[in-house]
Amino acid sequence: MQKVFGRPKGLTEVAFSFCPGCTHGIIMRLVGEVLEELEIIEDTIGVSPVGCAGFCQDFFSCDFVGAAHGRAQAVGTGIKRALPDRIVFTYQGDGDIAAIGTQHAIHTAARGEKITSIMVNNAIYGMTGGQMAPTTLEGMKTSTSPYGRDLVINGYPLDLPKTIATLDGVKYVASVSVDSPKNILQAKKAIKKAFQVQQAGLGFALVSVLSTCPTNWGLSPVDSLKWLRENMMPVYEMGELKVAEEVKNL
Amino acid sequence: MSNRVLMKGNEIIGEAAIRAGCKLFFGYPITPSTEIIEYLAKNLPKAGGTVLQAEDEIGAINMCYGAACTGTRVMTASSSPGISLKQEGISYCAAAELPVVLVNVNRTGPGLGGLGPTQSDYFQSTKGGGHGDYRLIVLAPSKAQELYDFTLEAFDLAEKYRNPVLILTDGFLGQMMEPVELKEKPTSPEVDKSWVVDGARGREKRIIASYSLTNEIGEANNLRWEAKFNGIKEKEQRWEEFYADDAEYLLVSYGTTGRISKSVVLNARKKGIKLGLIRPITLWPFPEKAFIPYKNKIKGIVTVELNTGQMIEDVKLAMDCCVPIYLYRRQGGMLPTETEILEFLEKQFKLSTEEV
């Protein structure tokens, strides 16, 4: 018998530090599989954020740099400018990339920086215990929006990928989800394409992945997937939001 | 072959960085530092490097962090408010032990302040600046040649100790035109690069990060850094002495006021006052060793500073407060005249002012 499913070479043996059922782990596996399939493990330098994914430097088999909260794309820019022939990617939570790091999110994209960014949108600040994120949905209760996100006080949730897709330097933007096997396979395709865009030296690529936070949502892992599907997917524009001409030919 | 040219202070820093092998510069314009990024934007590409104007200073310092992780020589320059914005990133550079060269062309503060010469960022430069217990190696040039020489050396020092190095100047030094000898850079010593992150080709993967998972790891890290800082303190204290040997009184002053203080010493000597100068060159490590021979020898000290009295604290510590130590300061971009410094000294120490 042959192994048809297992740990990809892009991941180390280290067990993930995420809570039970947290889909950060699925997304990391997908990235690990893509690194293996594109045969770029030895060429890649990853940049980890501050947040629940902050330990991902231990989980991937490639070189890694830990950035300050929100700064992963600036750090990635520095690495890529120093080593243009290497593959550089950032893996960031929604708070990291869409709140404290927004200036880098916009300008890394606008510059067409040849890096790949993975944004994990779980509508909450996981690491710090469930505070409101820029992506928290209207009416959603968090520890800093205990009465539910009030649009008058807190404003609207930010659909960052949609904004990024409007910028010229950007070659590929996709918003995907990992709530079902079908969508997980879709997500992997998008992640793979985002790395291929960089391999081809085309420009900036972003994949936003809707993800669960069972712990801070106060739901079971199974119910979290359902909640994501019913509440987040209608709010965030899904699918490939930008595919530049050059990318279509990849 | 002499290679003596007349250049603006800020441009000298840019030229020295190129000659030091700096390949990447990340910055954001701010007066009075802007000529550095402008000079490099024009000239670094000719030397095979890149200047990237970042979205802000936070972006710039974190780009430096990333580039330094690859072992590439990298620099950023700014002025006080910009340096404030960079502080979190500088702390991360110190924690990740990255050789980044920083330039602060100090402008007045707090707040937006003004563009005039000042030394208001002494505390910020020497006592940490950002969060956590770290130190920068801080070099304080006071003339064109030192702007050049110290910038060249800053890259070697940063790599030797794997620590950020800060060159602290001000608008006066940055804007002045002075002749400078563009000496060939001596070859840099071989340094260990087995820590750099450049893709795990045929080797184990590497991680550069600064999170301490446990308090035990945290303490071990702090002890390692402390040992490094102690080593730097032991080996790298630098200063210049001027008529200090037989002095009864000393001025202590660096950078722009260090220049002015030299003239004060000469004027005092003409009047028969045995005045000397200790001019700190490294502000961190502070040249404590310079003061040891003078502890039981001199009658008093005046520090000349462009702030409310910041370096004076280090001077008092270095002297164990064994003699009276006074501050003469101007602020907000104003420079003291030689006359007012000498009058202050004479008044404080009740010296006769007759010409000899």
Added chain:
Amino acid sequence: MARVKVLSEYCKSCRLCVEICPKGVLQIGDKTNAKGYYTAIVVDEEKCNGCTLCGIVCPDVAIEVYK
């Protein structure tokens, strides 16, 4: 003929594999791993058709499938 294997030290008992398996091959067992989680176990190996759905949804890469 297929075989599914749970790497129990990675398992965190989240049940996503149990819910997704169309054949009911997996269940949460009554033994804990070193981290204290009751881990998923294979209860009906014969029925596994190697579809890998369990592996695809597992957030801890705790599943291997052989065919």
